[in-house]
Amino acid sequence: MTDQPAAESTTTITLHLWLDVVCPWCYIAKRRVQAAIGLFERPHDVTLVTRSWELHPDLQPGTGGPVDHDARVPGESVAPGEQRVRIEEAAVDHEIRFEWARAVRANTFDAHRLCALALELGGPALQSAMVERCFAAHFTEGLALDDHDVLQRISAEAGLDERRVAAVLASDDYAANVRADEEAGRRLGATRVPFLVANRTASASDLQSVEDYLGVLREVVTESA
Template sequence: MTAVEIDVWADVVCPWCYIGKRRLEQAIAESAHPADVTVTYHAYELDPGAPVGDGSLVLSWLAERYGTDLDGAREMAERPAVLGRPDGLEINVDEQRRANSFDAHRIIALGLAQGGHALQAAVLERLYSAHFTEGRQIDDIETLQRLGAEAGLDGRRLSAVLASREYADHVRQDERAATEIGITGVPFFMANRKVALSGAHSVEVIGQLIDAATDGSPEAMTQGA
């Protein structure tokens, strides 16, 4: 089998991205040669203007943004929560707090630099769990320090990165690449730079993306959630 390199654009505060990551991992595990598939995660900010340290509940923010009440906001937030349960995800809509994800993306980039694809995925997974299940404030520096260390990042190196602007250019480069490709929503998967898929599709559909990356077919784009 030809090696498959999958690039994924995702945001830490995107529930569909959390679902997409889990389904991608399952699709890889079920593929013919999972050891030949590598995944690199790229930064994408859905809410780049979110104030750092806001800490307000996501439900309150959704209600204000869409002009609805808390019940209406909960109904919106519950959709990915319900769809993620069969994938083993616990998304607690009442605990999620609005956060700026820029610094979280910086430590995800650190994970790739420090330990390769496996550590990058572990850092992202820890951040997803913290945000969606535990209601942690993932734009708080002390919280990011703890979460990064729990995921396996070197504590001293992590502290140095969080105290600086290191990897900021990396995040911006990912975002520029997304603009150049034409990405307008996440998760967005691209395999071997020739076939792409937008949205948190089923394990079977993501598996088809992996297969298509090796079959010599021309470039194809599939959109939709």
């Protein structure tokens, strides 16, 4: 990737980050992308939008048990028991706390519907707050993200209108948004998350470093110039 962008470019960059709110690598990726935006020469020209992806689409709500976070590291093969160590090492600079014993498996479809609602109500900033609240609820507080009472409460804490949230949870609203995100990700080449696309001209699969994500931003500017 090119090290420096064109000095006078005014390119507006939209980053689309596919993630699931029960994916630890996605949690870290979101924080790293945000850090890269902060280091970018024109951070105010960058918008980050998160897109839906389900790790457990067939899991029935309310049936989840303890989470096994000793699964494969994206792009690597690791010995059993090493996964949590890898995750915690990757998260150390990003103020993320994992309470492994408390996390429970959950179907995240309704959580993603509410993240889509947040994007409509308050744009990327409110959506980001909702995504972060979901991550914390799952990884730190041990809350089930397929429990409607939980979703109602954490949505309000993130800043969403409680009546709109209740209406969405009582309906199929924003289901099409979730499905459209997942289909768009597959069309762009996603087979797992995190998956980042910038202005549909540059992308990054799996977890990357802050410097790599910064390189994606600069690549978009260079190509547009």
